[in-house]
Every structure is written in structure tokens, then in C-alpha cells.
Amino acid sequence: MGRRRRRARGVTLVEVLIVLGVVVVMTGLAMLGSGVADSARMRRSSAMIASAIRVAYGHANATSKVVRLVFNFEQRTVAIEESSSQLWLAKNERTGGAQAATAAERKAVDEAEAILKGPRAPRPSFRPVKAFGFTAEKGMAGKALERNIRFLQIETSHQDEVVKSDQAYIYFWPGGQTERASIQLSVGGSTLDPDVVTILVSPLTGKAEMKKGKVNMPRPRDDFEESDRRDTGF
DSSP, X not given: OHHHHHHTOOOOHXXXXXXXXXXXXXXXXXXXXXXXXXXXHHHHHHHHHHHHHHHHHHHHHHHTSEEEEEEETTTTEEEEEEESSOOOOOTTOTTTTSOOOSHHHHHHHXXXXXXXXXXXXXXXXXXXXXXXXXXXXXXXXXXXXXXXEEEEEEEETTEEEEEOSSEEXXXXXXXXXXXXXXXXXXXXXXXXXXXXEEEEEOTTTOOEEEEESOOOOOOOSSHHHHHOOSOOOO
């Protein structure tokens, strides 16, 4: 009878603590590995966008055409498009004065044009291009961000409203000029600063600078700063 009791005894407190300790260590290692992987994917995604900015800037100069980067929030892609027509940038329009590309943009354009009266110049259309060193991935409109990396928000100088859904655009013109922009990338859609990287785009040079955390786009304080052809320095 004594032997049966010894065999049927339960686990001791020490054994429970050992098992819990092993679980905690394994969980910590898994989380650490996930964080390292996300950081690597964020660096690659940021580098891809910086490369797209330089390619679009160079393509506009090489072809003497207006070029734009298209950021699709749902598909998490970046595409390069060009237009054979001149574009006069429209303030506070999602498309910047170009033809609408999505249902939401078409609705906004129709509502805006319904208010205006008189003849209106046709809106330029854009088409995807295969720029050197930047081609769309198979079956997609552009290059995709790395897994678990998303667009958090995008600011551009042609629009006061911050874009957080649908599509956003950054325009480049022949002669070496673009617009100010701020592109925020996030790990898994998190809004916490440690999980966000911001890519700032300078006008004139098209220089892209990466910064840790959420950084808003510097906006000109008056018309003089808006028209000033000095670079912003970021």
C-alpha cells in the first residue's frame, strides 16, 4: 500500500516552478526572435522606399515626364507611374490634380468639380512604368513591403490632410524637384514610437532620410517658405 501511494503522488512545487521557468525562457526567446525579425523587415522596407524615391526622382529627370509614387495601404505596395501630360499640382486633392484611380478618389473629384463652374482642363492620367532597378512584383501593382510592415500614415505638401487609407501619392517633376513628404511605416499597424520608422523626403534633391519614431512633415509657415528654393536640410 505504501508503494502505491508513493507512485501516485503529484508534482512538487519545485517541479512546477521549473516548468514555469522553462516556459518563460522559451516565450522570451520567441518574442526576442520576433522583434529582431521585425526590425530587419522594417530596415529592408525603409530601404526599398528610399530606393523608390531615388528611382522616381531620376526617372522624372531622364524622361522629362511627371512621375509619381503610388502607396497602396491595403495591398502594402509602392508603384512608380508616369504621365505624358503636364501636371499642375492641385492643393488639398488626394490625386494632386490627376485623374482618379480609385472609387473613393472618383467620388471626391466628382464632388469637387460639381462645385466649380466653367470649363476645366482635362486631368492628366498616369500609367505604371518599369524604371531601372525598380520593377513591380509578379501579380502586383508595385513592390510590396516586408511581412508585418504596414503604412501608418503619409503626409505630402499638396494635401493638408494626412492620408491613412486607400492610396497616397508623391510627385516628381523634370528638372529635379519633388514635394515635401513624410512616410510612416509601422510594425503590424502599431502606433507606438518604438514600432514606427519615418522616411522624410526633401524637395529639390529628393533626398530620403530615415528617422526612428513618428515624425511629422515640416510644413512651411508662410508663402515665402513655400516658394523658397532652398532645401529643408532633412
